Amino acid sequence: MVAAPEAGPVPYEEQQMAAYAPPTTREGWQQFVGTPPLQPPPDAGEDWSLEERLDYHSRFVVLTTPAMERISLSVRRLMLLNRRQQGTARRGLIVSGPPTTGKTTTLLEMGRTFELAEQRRHPGRADRLPVVFLAVPPASTPKMLVSEFARFLGIPIAVRMNQAQITDAVCHLLCQLGTALVLVDDVHLLDTRTRAGSETSDQMKHLGRFLRIIGSLVDVCR
Numbered sequence: 001m002v003a004a005p006e007a008g009p010v011p012y013e014e015q016q017m018a019a020y021a022p023p024t025t026r027e028g029w030q031q032f033v034g035t036p037p038l039q040p041p042p043d044a045g046e047d048w049s050l051e052e053r054l055d056y057h058s059r060f061v062v063l064t065t066p067a068m069e070r071i072s073l074s075v076r077r078l079m080l081l082n083r084r085q086q087g088t089a090r091r092g093l094i095v096s097g098p099p100t101t102g103k104t105t106t107l108l109e110m111g112r113t114f115e116l117a118e119q120r121r122h123p124g125r126a127d128r129l130p131v132v133f134l135a136v137p138p139a140s141t142p143k144m145l146v147s148e149f150a151r152f153l154g155i156p157i158a159v160r161m162n163q164a165q166i167t168d169a170v171c172h173l174l175c176q177l178g179t180a181l182v183l184v185d186d187v188h189l190l191d192t193r194t195r196a197g198s199e200t201s202d203q204m205k206h207l208g209r210f211l212r213i214i215g216s217l218v219d220v221c222r
Contacts, residue, residue, distance in 0.1 A: 020198075023108060023133050026152055033131075035110050068106050071095060075110065079180070092208065094187075107133070107183045114181055129153075129177035135185040141196045142203035146170055149207075153177075171207070182207075 047166035118130035191197040
């Protein structure tokens, strides 16, 4: 048996592209998950361009906090409870707090940790998509929300497709890909006092009920 060649260091240009790719698409999320941890600056004698130094300092190192550990533990427990859930929507977790307290960062890091663990558990399964990360668009409607799922998955949406058709396509593909964790950012943009906001909230509940494969739905709100 011939051993697979070890992966070399990721070129700086690719690291820079990964740093700016939006994680709300499948390609961007996979780049985010696959980007190696930041390396410390080289010794003074080594050549390092000014652009590389600025890029290094703009990508802050994320440290695990007690709050992040508690959220991660809660999600793992919810996913265990949801495995046998039948007939009703899966339980979800709402992470709430003031702006700039690291809610989105917590979601991103938790999603990356979960996906890397799934990759180790199922090596060589490029056909799986354990985690989906998306953001609620402003003034969202149910069709806009499910369209965000479709955009993440790369599902082409025809002009004549209605909400039910998009939802069916999204649910079918998520089940095929073995998605186990859905992370939804910016839920505070939903105004449930309006008809559109209330219907969008119901759409999220419907997805949690219909997608039997999904273990947990995590919402972030202010």
